[in-house]
Amino acid sequence: MKLYPIATSQLQYLETGQFIIRLITDFENKNLDPATDPEFKTLYDSLKAQSPEYDAALMQIRAKAETEQLISLDYIRDRKITTLRNAVNVFKYTDIPAERTAYGLLKILLTVYKNIDIANFEAESLGLNNLVAELKNATYAPAVQTLGLAVHVTNLETANNNFKTTFSTRSISTINTAVYDVKLLKKNILTTYKDLVEYVFVMAKRKKTTFFVDTFTVINNGRKYFADILAKRGGSGGEEPTV
Numbered sequence: 001m002k003l004y005p006i007a008t009s010q011l012q013y014l015e016t017g018q019f020i021i022r023l024i025t026d027f028e029n030k031n032l033d034p035a036t037d038p039e040f041k042t043l044y045d046s047l048k049a050q051s052p053e054y055d056a057a058l059m060q061i062r063a064k065a066e067t068e069q070l071i072s073l074d075y076i077r078d079r080k081i082t083t084l085r086n087a088v089n090v091f092k093y094t095d096i097p098a099e100r101t102a103y104g105l106l107k108i109l110l111t112v113y114k115n116i117d118i119a120n121f122e123a124e125s126l127g128l129n130n131l132v133a134e135l136k137n138a139t140y141a142p143a144v145q146t147l148g149l150a151v152h153v154t155n156l157e158t159a160n161n162n163f164k165t166t167f168s169t170r171s172i173s174t175i176n177t178a179v180y181d182v183k184l185l186k187k188n189i190l191t192t193y194k195d196l197v198e199y200v201f202v203m204a205k206r207k208k209t210t211f212f213v214d215t216f217t218v219i220n221n222g223r224k225y226f227a228d229i230l231a232k233r234g235g236s237g238g239e240e241p242t243v
Contacts, residue, residue: 003201004220006227008190009082012075013058015226016186020051020193022222030218036211037203043196050189057182070121073166077128077159078117084152085110091147102143109140118183121167128160 011019024047027034034041088110091103109131116127135144135153144150197219204212 001201001205001216003197004223004227006223007230008193010079010230011226013071013182013186015229016190017051017055017058019222019226020047020054020189022225023193023219024048024051026218026222027215030214032211032215032218039199040196040203040215043192043199046192047189047196050185050192054182054185054189057185069166070163073159073163074121074124077124077156077163080152080156080159081113081117081128081131084149084156087149087152088147098146102146105140105143106135106147106149109134118187120183121163125160125164125167128156132157132160 008016008019027044034044088103088106091099094100094103113127113131116124116131119127132153134140135149144153200212200215200219203209204216
């Protein structure tokens with residue numbers, strides 16, 4: 001029994017909503033009863049409750065034409081910070097002392113900025129400015145060079161600058177609030193999804209009851225469908241094999 005790998009963090013806003021709806025719809029079409037297991041029902045009910053709220057918030061920002069380009073540019077810079085984190089994590093188990101030291105130093109720095117990609121527009125812009133500046137200063141630049149991360153730092157800086165150039169003051173308070181809400185809602189709904197999937201996965205392996213095995217199959221079908229979408233777009237379907 002294996003959980004189909006998918007990097008859920010790479011799902012775009014609209015895809016995330018569809019991803020959750022697909023799970024709920026497929027589960028209901030199987031005529032499975034969530035009340036079969038109290039813990040599962042709690043997680044499932046939470047997911048169902050969050051789904052319409054997420055979709056409503058998504059419609060709020062999609063209704064504002066001036067946000068479309070900003071959302072796209074924001075998504076790009078979010079992926080650049082994720083790429084930088086992944087590039088640093090490559091050296092987690094390195095046996096080379098210099099790389100191990102550089103990894104430890106950069107890991108601490110990135111922890112300071114761990115939630116920057118879910119901040120509102122202005123806060124994220126400022127945070128990324130500060131992060132890039134630190135990565136280029138005398139304290140961290142040698143570590144960046146040791147791990148060969150200069151290209152990722154440059155890409156992050158370029159993505160952030162592209163966003164700031166396009167950033168408009170028109171209705172900015174409303175835009176900030178709407179997108180900030182969607183970012184938080186996306187994080188929360190995927191966290192609940194992760195908890196539900198991990199619970200079903202463990203129970204399907206341990207108990208092997210029809211309910212959990214069938215639910216696990218439903219989960220995997222949806223994961224494969226959206227992992228294929230990410231793969232066609234050039235994303236990685238397998239970055240998060242246990243999520």
